Amino acid sequence: MDKVALFPGSFDPFTVGHESLVKRCLRLFDKIVIAVGENSDKKNLFSTEMRMKMICRVFEGESRIEVTRYSGLTVEFCRSCGARYIIRGLRTAADFEYERAMGQMNRKMAPEIDTVFLLTSAEHTPINSTIVRDIIKNGGDVSMFVPAAINISEYLGK
Ligand code: PNS
Numbered sequence: 001m002d003k004v005a006l007f008p009g010s011f012d013p014f015t016v017g018h019e020s021l022v023k024r025c026l027r028l029f030d031k032i033v034i035a036v037g038e039n040s041d042k043k044n045l046f047s048t049e050m051r052m053k054m055i056c057r058v059f060e061g062e063s064r065i066e067v068t069r070y071s072g073l074t075v076e077f078c079r080s081c082g083a084r085y086i087i088r089g090l091r092t093a094a095d096f097e098y099e100r101a102m103g104q105m106n107r108k109m110a111p112e113i114d115t116v117f118l119l120t121s122a123e124h125t126p127i128n129s130t131i132v133r134d135i136i137k138n139g140g141d142v143s144m145f146v147p148a149a150i151n152i153s154e155y156l157g158k
Pocket residue numbers: 008009010011037039072073074075101102103105106
């Protein structure tokens with residue numbers, strides 16, 4: 001049976017930290033579904049379509065990766081796409097409490113699904129999408145924080 005993992009997130013935008021995590025997970029799972037969560041409460045910089053397009057560009061030609069979107073509960077989406085694992089990255093202790101609560105509550109709702117946490121590589125620890133968005137909004141260069149395949153100016157304002 002194929003080991004399918006869901007990598008859910010806002011990915012606004014997708015960063016080198018996310019890219020590195022997915023590449024490492026290709027060694028652990030047969031298939032990875034990268035799913036852009038649609039959360040109406042969040043004010044996004046990039047539309048869901050643009051975020052999906054960016055991620056597709058990064059993993060062009062990688063047949064074991066699927067890029068999609070979802071709304072509603074992550075565990076329900078896992079069930080609908082046959083994923084038994086949820087992938088989350090941990091950068092710092094500050095991430096941990098939020099991730100612990102989410103992981104444990106997801107597990108209560110769906111005991112058959114496990115969350116797998118990977119520590120991000122040391123060089124990616126400070127990189128987060130919120131700060132990348134702020135740099136973009138203020139006209140800075142984010143090319144070192146996003147995957148080489150993403151030219152951020154192509155996606156702005158769409
Ligand atoms: O990249 P993010 O913003 O940290 O991703 C958060 C995300 C999308 C994984 C989280 O908000 C989520 O799972 N949302 C879907 C709704 C849900 O399942 N909520 C209960 C989690 S215990």
